[in-house]
Amino acid sequence: MKHAEAEIREWVEKNEESMIRLVQDLVSFNTVNRVWTGTEKDAQLFLSQVLRDMGLEVDVFTPEEVPGFKEHPGYFPGKDYSDRPNVVAEWKGTGGGQSLIFSSHMDTTTAASGWDRDPWAAHIEDGKLYGLGTFDMKGGLVASISAVRCLKELGFQLQGDVLVESVVDEEFGGANGTLASRIRGYNPDAAIIPEPTNMSVCPGNHGGAQWRVTFTGNTGMSFSGETIINPANIAAKFIVYLEEFEAERQKKGGPAPYFIHDHVLPVIVTRLEAGDMNAPLCDTGPAECHVDLWVECHAGVTEEELEKELVNGFQRKYADEYMKWNKPTFRKLIRFLPGTQVDSKFPLIGLLSEIAGEATDGKYGSITGAPFACDSFMFNQYTNTPAIIMGPVGANAHAPDEYIDIPAFLKLVEIYARTIVQWCGYLDRDGLTT
Incomplete structure (x- = not known):
């Protein structure tokens, strides 16, 4: 195995330029998720040809082509998948080994304001590759593709099948693209999701909900002694409460084994809206005030439980006033994303951690929950x-000047390739199992 590790490392060093160029090529495609529609098609077709040129079996399909897609309990309605194809590539093994899939998404969030450079012209500066989607998650996608390319070009004969997929509609609570591939039958023995974890191994992750919370009241001027209830004032108190809610939850930590010391559960107000935004001047209070927010949770918490926890805490804080107000309403803006955890005994966890630690002299590969x-x-x-x-490894996901660290990216390719070899098994030059 030591000889194989040396071969992989040498190949990665020699092919840095072509791997970085592929990330740049993918970044050059505008694949922004438009929530109900998307723009992934051209990038997906480009990628499908790259994968065919590697000698892989490639399946290109839209989610709605998959029988049973809309009937599945995991399906979230309202999306348009016209011209939004998934791409799944497969390298079949000789048999007798475990199978593995790398699952990435092609869509990105919008380009946040404040970029100092063109988000779609990825460029290198101080060992970093900047561009929209480099970190989340075109860099990880290319790392997985490059690991497969490395092994094929080195002549490895894998025993287990290895697959690489690029799905559509992951951002903004999409996940229907990922669901479509599962229904289509691509369900091997294990999956690695190359989301940006800074090369930590994460067998668990947060969940989250995004709601529009609406507060109502009555407007006007109290010329005749009318009782005015301004929903903007109630919303302001709700936002004050959210800060306390976030701080209180983060004192507790989360479920074992990955979140015991997790004290970061974001509660983010994403938008406020009140009053007639088209009127040149408002001389009275609004009848409604909307607060959009994103709230994260740990595995095992349902959307209903999370909403109840929020409302009950708000009611307790303002117990003397709450009964005078109209009850706030919660409207789902995206699907609820449940947190999940994989059994800590699952062997891929330790294997990934061990290989990452060896490849980076212990710098990376810690086992933790994804935040x-x-x-x-x-x-x-x-x-x-x-x-x-x-x-x-990188920074600024969903923010200006997103980037990946190039030296760490090269290590990630090496780690993925070594993981494939050890998880799937391979035949040595004499055709013997290794």
Whole structure:
């Protein structure tokens, strides 16, 4: 195995330029998720040809082509998948080994304001590759593809099948693209999701909900002694409460084994809206005030439980006033993303951690929970394929000047390739099992 590790490392060093170029090529495609529609098609077709050129079997399909897609309990309605194809590539093994899939998404969030450079022209500066989606998650996608390319070009004969997929509609609580691949039958023995974890091995992750909370009252001027209830004032108190709610939850930590010391559960107000935004001047209070918010939770918490926890805490804080107000209403803006955890005894967890530690002299490979929500639940809730999250080192996901660290990216390719070899098994030059 030591000889194989040296071969992989040498190949990665020699092929840095072409791997970085592929990330740049994918970044150059605008694949922004438009919530109900998307723009992934051209990038997906480009990628499908890259994978065919590697000699892989490639399946290109839209989610709605998959029988049973809309009837599945994990399906979230209202999305348009016209011209939004998934891409799944497979390298079949000789038999007798375990199978593995790398599952990434092609869509990105919008380009946040404040970029100092063109978000779609990825460029290198001080060992970092900047561009929209480099960190989340085109860098991880390319790392997985490059690991497969490395092994093929080195002539490895794998025993187990290895697959690489690029799905559509993951951002903004999508996950229908990931679901479609599961229904289509791509459910191997294990999955690695190359989301940006800074090369931590994450067998669990947060869940989250995004709501529009609406507060109502009555408007006007109290010229005749009318009782005015301004919903903007109530919303302001709700926001004050959210700060306390966030701080209180973070004192507790989370479920074992991955979140015992997790004291970061974000509660983010994403938008406020009140009053007639088209009127040149408002001389009275609004009749409604809307607060959009994103709230994260640990595995095992349902959307209903999370909403109840929020409302009950708000009611307790303002017990003397709450009964005078109209009850706030919660409207789901995206699907609820449940947190999940994989059994700590699942062997891929330790294998990934060990290989990452060896490849980086112990700098990376710690086992922890991912502090974000993603589409892992589509594997962990609806299939028998446990999904582990592990991806690039970088920063500024969903923010200006997103980047990946290039030296760490090269190490990630090496780690993925070594993981494939050890998980799937391979035949040596004489055709013997190794």
